[in-house]
Amino acid sequence: MIRPLESNDVEQVVAIWLESSLQAHYFIADAYWQDQQAAMRDEYIPQSETLVLEENRVVLGFVSLVDEQIAALFVDVNAQGKGYGKHLLQEVQKHKKSLSLQVYKKNKKAIQFYQNQGFKKIEDQIDSATGEEEYVMEWKSEQI
Numbered sequence: 001m002i003r004p005l006e007s008n009d010v011e012q013v014v015a016i017w018l019e020s021s022l023q024a025h026y027f028i029a030d031a032y033w034q035d036q037q038a039a040m041r042d043e044y045i046p047q048s049e050t051l052v053l054e055e056n057r058v059v060l061g062f063v064s065l066v067d068e069q070i071a072a073l074f075v076d077v078n079a080q081g082k083g084y085g086k087h088l089l090q091e092v093q094k095h096k097k098s099l100s101l102q103v104y105k106k107n108k109k110a111i112q113f114y115q116n117q118g119f120k121k122i123e124d125q126i127d128s129a130t131g132e133e134e135y136v137m138e139w140k141s142e143q144i
Contacts, residue, residue: 002091005050005062012059013052014041020074027106028130044071051091053084063088070101089117098140105133114139 005013017040021033048064048071061075061084070092075084092099101119103110104127111121114137123136 001055002051002053002088005045005052009052009059009062010041010045013045013050013062016059016062016076017072017074019077023077024107024110025104027104028132032130048072051088053088060084061088063092065092065096065099068096068099070099073101085113086117093117093139093141096141098138100136100138102127102134102136104130105135111135111137 014037018033018037022030025033045064048066050062050064050072052059053061053075059076060079062072063070064072070089073085073088075088099119100122101114102125103114105111105124117139119137119139121135122138125134125136126132127134
């Protein structure tokens with residue numbers, strides 16, 4: 001089931017974000033992600049519109065939006081490859097005419113995932129926080 005984030009989901013969401021970030025972003029020091037936990041919990045999640053995907057009252061993934069920007073889309077590392085990320089993204093796409101996001105250039109799996117969902121690379125840039133190259137990707141609805 002996909003539903004809006006509730007306050008008692010925040011710790012699960014932060015844990016999914018951290019574990020997934022450590023795995024997907026192996027090219028960035030673990031300490032960077034660990035240092036971001038408080039900001040994720042206290043700033044980023046509260047300032048975004050977040051949907052969670054849960055089964056049996058366990059959060060398995062989430063997507064966070066700021067307007068038409070996907071700020072985060074993460075699935076528990078033990079639940080990846082089951083279509084949960086796709087379901088979350090499709091739910092968001094039902095309600096938006098366009099979406100954009102940044103993804104690290106070295107995160108080939110995520111780039112392929114977003115391309116499979118209709119996103120196109122529109123720009124290259126450097127993430128000022130990590131110094132890593134990233135792509136700006138965009139999706140536009142086919143409905144007019």
